[in-house]
Amino acid sequence: MSLVFYSLHSMSPAMELLSHLSLLSFFLVSLLLMTPSYAGDEEHRRSYIIHMNKSAIPDPFAAHHSWYEWILSSLPESDGESPTHLYTYNHVMNGFSAVLSSSQLAQLERMPGHIATYPETYGQLHTTRTPHFLGLNRHVGLWPTAHFGDDMIIGIVDTGIWPESESFSDDGMPPVPARWKGACETGTEFNSSNCNRKLIGARSFSKGLKESGLNISTTGDYDSPRDFFGHGTHTSSTAAGSPARNADYFGYAPGTAIGIAPMARVAMYKVLFATDSLVSASTDVLAGMDQAIADGVDLMSLSLGFPEDHFYANPIALGAFAALEKGIFVSCSAGNSGPHAYTIHNGAPWITTVGAGTIDRDYAASVTLGNGSIAPFQGRSIFPESLYTSGSPLYYGHGNTSKETCDSYALDPKDVAGKFVFCSFGDVNSQMDEVSRSGAVGGIFATDSAQFLNPSDFYMPFVAVSLQDGEKVKEYIVTSSPASPATVDITFQLTVLGSKPAPQVADFSSRGPYQISPWILKPDILAPGVNILAAWAPNRGWQPIGNDYLVTDFALVSGTSMSSPHLVGIAALVRAVHPDWSPAAIRSALMTTAYLIDNTHGPILDMITGTSATPLDFGGGHVNPTKAMDPGLVYDIGVQDYLDFLCGLNYTSDQMMVITRKSNYTCTNPSLDLNYPSFMVILNNTNSTTTRFTRVLTNVEEGPAVYRAVVYAPTGMSVVVKPETLKFEGENSRQGFEMRVEIDMAKTDMVRIESDYIGNYGYLSWHEVGGKHVVRSPIVSAYGP
Numbered sequence: 001m002s003l004v005f006y007s008l009h010s011m012s013p014a015m016e017l018l019s020h021l022s023l024l025s026f027f028l029v030s031l032l033l034m035t036p037s038y039a040g041d042e043e044h045r046r047s048y049i050i051h052m053n054k055s056a057i058p059d060p061f062a063a064h065h066s067w068y069e070w071i072l073s074s075l076p077e078s079d080g081e082s083p084t085h086l087y088t089y090n091h092v093m094n095g096f097s098a099v100l101s102s103s104q105l106a107q108l109e110r111m112p113g114h115i116a117t118y119p120e121t122y123g124q125l126h127t128t129r130t131p132h133f134l135g136l137n138r139h140v141g142l143w144p145t146a147h148f149g150d151d152m153i154i155g156i157v158d159t160g161i162w163p164e165s166e167s168f169s170d171d172g173m174p175p176v177p178a179r180w181k182g183a184c185e186t187g188t189e190f191n192s193s194n195c196n197r198k199l200i201g202a203r204s205f206s207k208g209l210k211e212s213g214l215n216i217s218t219t220g221d222y223d224s225p226r227d228f229f230g231h232g233t234h235t236s237s238t239a240a241g242s243p244a245r246n247a248d249y250f251g252y253a254p255g256t257a258i259g260i261a262p263m264a265r266v267a268m269y270k271v272l273f274a275t276d277s278l279v280s281a282s283t284d285v286l287a288g289m290d291q292a293i294a295d296g297v298d299l300m301s302l303s304l305g306f307p308e309d310h311f312y313a314n315p316i317a318l319g320a321f322a323a324l325e326k327g328i329f330v331s332c333s334a335g336n337s338g339p340h341a342y343t344i345h346n347g348a349p350w351i352t353t354v355g356a357g358t359i360d361r362d363y364a365a366s367v368t369l370g371n372g373s374i375a376p377f378q379g380r381s382i383f384p385e386s387l388y389t390s391g392s393p394l395y396y397g398h399g400n401t402s403k404e405t406c407d408s409y410a411l412d413p414k415d416v417a418g419k420f421v422f423c424s425f426g427d428v429n430s431q432m433d434e435v436s437r438s439g440a441v442g443g444i445f446a447t448d449s450a451q452f453l454n455p456s457d458f459y460m461p462f463v464a465v466s467l468q469d470g471e472k473v474k475e476y477i478v479t480s481s482p483a484s485p486a487t488v489d490i491t492f493q494l495t496v497l498g499s500k501p502a503p504q505v506a507d508f509s510s511r512g513p514y515q516i517s518p519w520i521l522k523p524d525i526l527a528p529g530v531n532i533l534a535a536w537a538p539n540r541g542w543q544p545i546g547n548d549y550l551v552t553d554f555a556l557v558s559g560t561s562m563s564s565p566h567l568v569g570i571a572a573l574v575r576a577v578h579p580d581w582s583p584a585a586i587r588s589a590l591m592t593t594a595y596l597i598d599n600t601h602g603p604i605l606d607m608i609t610g611t612s613a614t615p616l617d618f619g620g621g622h623v624n625p626t627k628a629m630d631p632g633l634v635y636d637i638g639v640q641d642y643l644d645f646l647c648g649l650n651y652t653s654d655q656m657m658v659i660t661r662k663s664n665y666t667c668t669n670p671s672l673d674l675n676y677p678s679f680m681v682i683l684n685n686t687n688s689t690t691t692r693f694t695r696v697l698t699n700v701e702e703g704p705a706v707y708r709a710v711v712y713a714p715t716g717m718s719v720v721v722k723p724e725t726l727k728f729e730g731e732n733s734r735q736g737f738e739m740r741v742e743i744d745m746a747k748t749d750m751v752r753i754e755s756d757y758i759g760n761y762g763y764l765s766w767h768e769v770g771g772k773h774v775v776r777s778p779i780v781s782a783y784g785p
């Protein structure tokens with residue numbers, strides 16, 4: 001079981017403390033904090049999700065809600081307490097949630113129509129330049145063609161929203177679409193006047209969390225859609241924020257912050273609250289998704305995850321399946337549990353699972369040594385103040401060999417007072433602590449891991465320089481003399497655009513395959529998720545500086561939490577151009593047109609190894625919005641195909657009923673071979689295997705077209721495609737093909753994900769004959785979980 005913050009570094013000071021605990025102990029801590037202490041009490045009351053067979057509703061009841069109420073009222077009190085009803089679900093499942101004692105539950109489970117019970121589980125959260133980086137242009141391409149996402153409604157299931165942010169201004173927005181059924185709920189510091197033509201709905205779901213014994217108001221969070229933490233404000237403004245002029249993060253990344261689909265509408269469903277930690281209850285998440293479906297969102301994004309379990313026991317997978325049946329596109333964060341294999345979250349095949357990549361923007365300080373005889377160079381810094389220091393004395397504790405230069409208690413406050421300390425190679429974070437403790441002015445750190453430092457690490461005038469530049473600094477200091485002591489000039493707050501190589505796969509981004517259904521390649525795609533600038537809740541200090549915290553309207557945040565809203569914004573644009581496309585067709589267009597090459601014209605790299613990333617890191621590749629509008633062909637998937645996939649998993653009829661909410665579902669062709677735009681071969685402890693795939697392509701261009709198969713396969717993988725040429729008559733015409741993939745691992749170099757040797761990969765591309773379209777899919781083999 002693993003539990004993850006889906007946004008890194010986006011933690012309050014208290015949360016930062018928790019994040020340093022191991023994931024396991026954090027999980028235990030959370031459970032201890034969340035479980036009311038009825039130790040030893042047989043009648044322990046807990047929250048449960050109860051799935052019912054709606055077809056078994058007894059005659060007298062007109063509506064299922066009154067049936068459920070009757071069931072609850074018919075249960076006896078236990079220890080003087082009656083069951084407490086939490087929610088009745090109308091879309092995501094048939095049933096309700098309630099707080100019950102174990103004897104009440106046992107009785108309920110014997111009643112006719114009961115299908116399954118799942119105890120409450122708790123989920124965790126897993127952030128301008130990105131429109132430009134993604135190639136979105138005001139005048140040509142996807143933005144103007146999609147009218148900037150006009151009329152699309154994006155539901156964000158998250159920590160709430162800060163409605164006063166400039167990113168949610170409705171200047172120039174047309175009236176709210178008449179089909180919208182949502183509402184703006186009143187609660188703590190929030191009422192209907194906080195919504196407008198941009199933020200068209202805002203609701204809050206906390207019953208389940210409160211029942212677990214958490215008191216929302218003790219941490220200052222709002223029992224309303226208002227965002228206390230900042231995360232939901234960030235994800236919403238990333239997906240669909242209005243242009244916010246003069247946005248910056250303490251001088252870094254200045255410019256106009258703008259969402260990916262700036263004319264789309266936002267509806268917030270708050271399900272995550274800052275209590276002792278930042279958690280959500282499964283009953284609340286189901287209620288939020290249920291309401292989003294009822295309100296009529298077109299797309300949904302979730303940047304949170306629950307412990308991974310089978311689809312029938314995972315609230316996000318359940319909610320997303322119901323959404324899919326209504327044609328709603330659902331995108332989710334892949335998780336921040338990378339870089340090891342099999343760390344994917346939210347990998348249900350009807351969800352678009354999004355990994356995180358870097359962008360081509362970096363933050364820097366410029367360093368000039370002494371009298372300038374050495375050319376000035378740049379180091380990484382995100383110190384949040386416009387600071388220029390000139391002629392500052394430089395200190396390097398190289399005289400004392402008993403301690404490394406900046407180890408704990410190696411620096412003597414008397415020696416470093418008024419100086420910048422130079423620290424040679426070591427653990428940067430602990431060196432920063434030591435420089436801070438010593439009372440020095442600031443620090444220069446020689447490191448090869450500057451790219452992994454977060455904004456919050458720069459709470460003092462710190463600069464991280466490369467090892468080569470570190471050697472220059474060291475050389476300069478040791479050759480200086482008392483007569484001409486070492487000094488440095490530093491200019492902070494520089495923003496570097498076009499930094500290379502970009503994108504790279506972020507170190508934290510979760511990697512495939514997906515434990516629960518390894519037969520479908522996950523993640524699906526990569527989108528920006530490192531140091532993303534977007535709106536934040538200015539309600540409290542955020543960026544540490546010295547012993548204090550600075551308040552900000554815009555924050556730089558990293559995580560797959562940030563990549564999902566980018567992807568959903570792009571999906572909204574594609575959907576605005578192609579309103580008749582299914583969620584699977586939109587995903588196929590995004591995946592088959594994604595790119596694999598970075599801005600140095602080399603393969604996209606894995607940030608942590610510095611070597612080529614693989615489809616197990618990025619799925620189809622890095623999202624390419626403008627091409628996604630015009631994919632040529634798509635691999636479409638309908639509801640029945642997903643049912644056949646579930647049938648192929650050999651789920652029992654009760655488990656099928658939980659997901660499909662019907663007893664009359666049919667298995668027309670049980671199969672794990674979905675019509676997916678990627679191919680996955682699971683080796684399962686053998687070195688060789690042959691797998692056959694069947695696929696159908698749909699032409700989404702006007703007019704006839706001919707495509708030819710082009711295979712790239714490494715040694716040890718042989719691929720045969722039949723037929724090799726597909727002729728399409730016109731728009732919506734479909735053609736099938738079969739592909740046989742033979743793997744012999746003994747003959748091949750295996751893909752390495754961190755230290756996990758896992759399989760190999762190639763590509764199948766359909767090239768349009770005499771045309772420009774290329775429809776590319778990865779073919780991946782991997783050992784079973």
Ligand SMILES: *[C@@H]1O[C@H](CO)[C@@H](O)[C@H](O)[C@H]1NC(C)=O
Pocket residue numbers: 053054055056653654657663
């Ligand atoms: C649901 O109830 C209907 C009607 O009573 C019954 O025919 C069906 O078998 C039930 N389904 C399941 C999965 O229990």
Ligand SMILES: *[C@@H]1O[C@H](CO)[C@@H](O)[C@H](O)[C@H]1NC(C)=O
Pocket residue numbers: 190191192193
């Ligand atoms: C909402 O709250 C604001 C500020 O408290 C208040 O001025 C306004 O009248 C309220 N609006 C409604 C519809 O209650």
Ligand SMILES: *[C@@H]1O[C@H](CO)[C@@H](O)[C@H](O)[C@H]1NC(C)=O
Pocket residue numbers: 215216217218
């Ligand atoms: C929650 O905390 C607030 C502030 O500490 C307190 O006033 C309130 O009574 C608490 N509520 C519950 C239900 O414990």
Ligand SMILES: *[C@@H]1O[C@H](CO)[C@@H](O)[C@H](O)[C@H]1NC(C)=O
Pocket residue numbers: 370371372373479480484
């Ligand atoms: C600059 O300083 C270095 C050593 O600190 C010295 O060797 C050099 O002569 C100086 N150059 C000038 C132009 O003062």
Ligand SMILES: *[C@@H]1O[C@H](CO)[C@@H](O)[C@H](O)[C@H]1NC(C)=O
Pocket residue numbers: 399400401402403409410
């Ligand atoms: C070197 O560091 C050690 C440990 O901090 C200290 O005890 C010792 O006095 C230092 N020696 C010199 C020469 O500064």
Ligand SMILES: *[C@@H]1O[C@H](CO)[C@@H](O)[C@H](O)[C@H]1NC(C)=O
Pocket residue numbers: 648649650
């Ligand atoms: C489902 O059952 C069939 C028949 O017993 C078996 O061949 C197949 O491997 C099973 N599938 C899974 C995913 O367990």
Ligand SMILES: *[C@@H]1O[C@H](CO)[C@@H](O)[C@H](O)[C@H]1NC(C)=O
Pocket residue numbers: 662664665666
């Ligand atoms: C299942 O039953 C519902 C009504 O109970 C009906 O609307 C639906 O068409 C049926 N589906 C199938 C696949 O038979």
Ligand SMILES: *[C@@H]1O[C@H](CO)[C@@H](O)[C@H](O)[C@H]1NC(C)=O
Pocket residue numbers: 518682684784785
């Ligand atoms: C791998 O094989 C084992 C037994 O050989 C089986 O239990 C397991 O379900 C298989 N896993 C997959 C992913 O096919």
Ligand SMILES: *[C@@H]1O[C@H](CO)[C@@H](O)[C@H](O)[C@H]1NC(C)=O
Pocket residue numbers: 685686687745746747
């Ligand atoms: C699979 O291939 C690897 C690498 O060539 C080899 O070490 C291993 O023994 C092989 N395993 C089997 C079951 O053949």
